[in-house]
Amino acid sequence: MGPPWAWRPVAAIAALLSVILLALSPGYGYHRDELYFRVLSEHPAWGYVDQPPMTPMLARAGIALFGDTVTGIRVFPALAAALLVVLVALIARELGGGRAAQVMAAAGTATGAYTLIAGHTLLTVSFDLPLWAAAILFVLRALSRERPRWWLAAGAVVGLATYNKHLIALLVLGLAAGLLLAGPRRSLASPWSWGGALLAAVVAAPNVVYQVVNGWPQLTMAAALSADEGAEMRVLFVPMQLVLFGPVVSVIAVFGFVRLWRDRRVRAPAVAYPVAAVVTLVAGGRFDYTGGLILLLFAAGCVGVVEAARTRLAGVSLAVGAAGSGVLALPLVPVAELAGTPVPAINEVARESVGWPAFTAAVTGVRDSLPPAERARAVVVTGSYGEHGALRLAGVPRVYSGHNELWHHGPPPADGGTAILVNVGPRGRALFGSCEERARVDNGVGLENEEQGMPVHLCRGLRQPWATIWPMWRHFS
Template sequence: MSLTRPAVPAFAAAPVAAVAVALAAVLTALSGRYGFHRDELYFLVAGDHLAWGYVDQPPLTPLLARISTEIFGSTPMGLRVISTITGAATVVVVALIAREFGSERRAQILAAVCAAVSGFVLGVGHMASTATYDLLAWMVISLFAIKLLRTGDGRWWIALGLATGIALQNKYLVVLPLAALLIAVLILGPRSVLRSWWLVVGVLVAAAIAAPNLWWQAAHDWPQLTVAGGISEDDGTENRIMFIPLQILQLSPFLVPIWIAGFLRLWRTPALRWAKPVALTYPVLCVLVLALGGKSYYALPLLLVLVAAGCQPTVDWVTATRRRTFLAVGLVLTALTSALFTLPVLPASAVNFVLPVNQEQGEQIGWPELVDDVANAWQQIPEDQRSRAVIFAGNYGEAGALVKYGPAHGLPAPASGHMSFYDWSRPADTQTGPVLLVELGRNPGYESNFNDCNQVGTVDNRKGVDNEEQGTSLVLCASPKSPWSQLWPNLRQFY
């Protein structure tokens, strides 16, 4: 049954589009600086092994990486074209969400600007990552859910099912905000939207789209659950301690008053009583993420929904108090600080300054240098033994870098037991020669599988960047202790 709701204001299409284009221009101008991120190197290889699933993720991001590089080139700039478009589209959807809450033209534009200058949108828009496409998916799902609540028209469940199904082909995290919204609606209503056959249709649509990946995961004993459990076990305590500070820092401290105003507006405004569960969804989601030991950014997309809701009261306050300059300065400071901490604007040698807040900046630096160092270590293997030798990388970033840059040095394709690399390639039992291990730190457990291991080099990114790979050990072992087919199960690494 449909409910009568006030019509939404006209959409400020032209200025919102201008904000999105400006964001795309900035992201494009900076997309070629530094280099590939470790995850991007992994996606490049995954894109060459297209499947319905991978150990640690569904198939959408590797597929988009393959499409982007096929069209625009296998460079950081070429890989990131679709990510840039996704970031721009996110800005437009945030403005559309503001419109659903009855925000007029100026508030819609402000919502677009706030999204465009926020640290989270800039950070994920800069790189190709599952979080990039996940953010847009959450925004689209939020838009459709808000339309469902505003109109009471059950047919929006079909759109929700379609968006959710596609989102599940990228990341399973989308189930968390949906679960939080369901809890909020059950607590506050309107429960009538749950008493509809359209809900069943929406669930079936989502299930049909997600089915191929779910089938793949089931056929492979649900490895993604193993990965998720390992992340929670390793990082859960730190994630919980840093949850609130990172929520504030990763979006922007300057946007805190706006999203608080948005929460209060949705919670208190009689005309928006239908949207009250949207406000409750955010704290419920935070509780779920904290309980699971998830990362702080898992809940960040819903803060953008609250920002969208808070733009109208912000515009009203600025108009009433004549503090336009105050707002403008705040937005400029947001843009500058967000760019500093999320975009490659600093010289690579100065990146250590931002690493305490955003470690991902450092993970875009030093991969060609790592391969240079591996190549130097490889030269220490006698030439007549190299045909039987193996390079074994400890993680998918190292393996991806060796796949990308190794051929120029005459290096063989690497082996690795990390994530889906384990499934893509395994050394033949005839490869009984030396093994060059690339290890973040000396790992006696790994080295116990090989004979006579000695460190022959250390990775240096030449820029003094204190990233994860800096100081990586290059260890040369005489040979594997057993045939690779017997060793391989011992070398699998899920996290």
């Protein structure tokens, strides 16, 4: 058994975090991913071309239980953030941390910028972080306690995590490399670790079957993301490791790596971080793919900080960092002043959560200008799932998109010869006899994001049937 479990202060931190997140949930508005998940939630499936089903289905559950509002869809992310806080505190305890280390780990996690963003908004990472933390906790119990039965619990969590993102494979790869390089290698031969791997495979089987039957769409999606953002992600990787949960957390995480390395029992999880970082850099993955392992190192660092009698210094530093993280991650800056701050440049979630009502008004204004008979037949085609989701939320009929999974919801009906095109380039507009710009999106606060300044085109005279040309509208990003 480890040190006493400081459940009261840890639970208080977790509860306070969820209350704050829910209180601030209406700020700015839906993020584009939430608008997409809301649409996918209306089409339950074992998987989608760009992701497994967990996050869309949690969106469906949130809407059913708490209402079809921005707050309703964000209840589960807030609860997931609270669970993450508890799990990271338990990781600190597993590594020998007493009450002070556990509270520090909980507080630092709760106030990290990435935790706040993931808890404020319904994103896949909202649930990926606690799933990674749970898997790491169970692996640590198998290694540090020498109770190999915990490999089964770790395997079950890994299998479950595949229904949210397949990124959990990066953790498995990192841990396997760590065991091979740093030991204890006997774990690789243990029937319990192989039993955990088998259990993970069994739990994940329906998800894998979906991928096989549908030609591994996740690989197509991953290749598209790497081609689209790979170079940028490689440049941002190192600086964003420092910003992800805040610079103080990153500094403490460095000491955590050293502490793990000195303990032969848990060297493998320490090695998992650099392995995951290298794989992410080579593949051009997002800089946040290593977030779960940063929290492991931070928890270990909290134990080391307390042992070195640096608790007060670390606590003050984390408190200062918390203030910066809060302003960066949460809707604390009034929307009218947001454009004049560095927040939109750093926090994509905040930037892309502003202006959807103005976007919808621009599109519906063009649609409403049509004669009634033409308006009834007109279709709207968008270039992105966020635009599609915003229009669906507003109740606009006959909306289509070729973006990711939404392509499967088409093609538009054959009588849709009149189309309102948004975020569609010259190639798409060339398929019509005539196209003219009828409106331009203006969010009214001068915030530069993907929708600001977006032209809205009215096109007439479709040259070929939608059923014939729909394949060319499909794109992944």
